[in-house]
Amino acid sequence: MDVGVADDHSPEAAISRWKFAVSRQYQHMLDKTTPHVFRRWIGCLVVAAVYVLRVYLVQGFYIVSYALGIYILNLLIGFLSPQVDPEIHDGPTLPTRGSDEFRPFVRRLPEFKFWYSITKAFCIAFVMTFFSAFDVPVFWPILLFYWVVLFTLTMRRQISHMIKYKYVPFSFGKQRYGKRTPAESTSPTVD
Numbered sequence: 001m002d003v004g005v006a007d008d009h010s011p012e013a014a015i016s017r018w019k020f021a022v023s024r025q026y027q028h029m030l031d032k033t034t035p036h037v038f039r040r041w042i043g044c045l046v047v048a049a050v051y052v053l054r055v056y057l058v059q060g061f062y063i064v065s066y067a068l069g070i071y072i073l074n075l076l077i078g079f080l081s082p083q084v085d086p087e088i089h090d091g092p093t094l095p096t097r098g099s100d101e102f103r104p105f106v107r108r109l110p111e112f113k114f115w116y117s118i119t120k121a122f123c124i125a126f127v128m129t130f131f132s133a134f135d136v137p138v139f140w141p142i143l144l145f146y147w148v149v150l151f152t153l154t155m156r157r158q159i160s161h162m163i164k165y166k167y168v169p170f171s172f173g174k175q176r177y178g179k180r181t182p183a184e185s186t187s188p189t190v191d
Contacts, residue, residue, distance in 0.1 A: 078109030
């Protein structure tokens with residue numbers, strides 16, 4: 001009797017094949033959403049609005065919301081930070097003068113992973129609102145005040161880091177290089 005054939009029809013092998021097929025389909029769907037940045041963020045806002053509505057209607061789960069806020073703040077810091085921290089790294093860093101070589105800003109947390117992590121966090125928090133074990137009674141204004149203070153101090157530190165090392169983690173307002181749009185290429189030039 002061939003052992004490989006017996007293992008191929010076992011329940012464990014069937015479950016393993018099913019899990020692999022589901023994970024492949026899920027990854028395929030994620031890959032298809034990659035170029036649609038605006039639509040992805042609209043979807044994230046819809047998921048966040050559903051979560052906020054759920055918390056508002058239930059009037060509870062403030063500790064879950066606080067933990068979600070801390071997690072999103074952590075993700076935001078990773079999104080706004082360069083991959084190589086200029087304070088720690090001794091080698092070539094971000095250019096600080098006009099004569100320095102151009103190096104593009106590379107984020108510690110790329111935009112897609114930032115979006116994916118936030119959306120997944122809202123979905124997990126939404127599911128947690130259906131379990132009463134996570135509805136810990138707290139005085140929510142204190143949590144909100146503490147989160148606002150934490151956000152303010154963290155953002156102040158991050159902005160001072162941006163100013164000190166002269167980097168801007170956003171691409172709007174920056175000069176773009178590369179292909180011109182059809183409207184630019186057909187416009188008459190002034191000599």
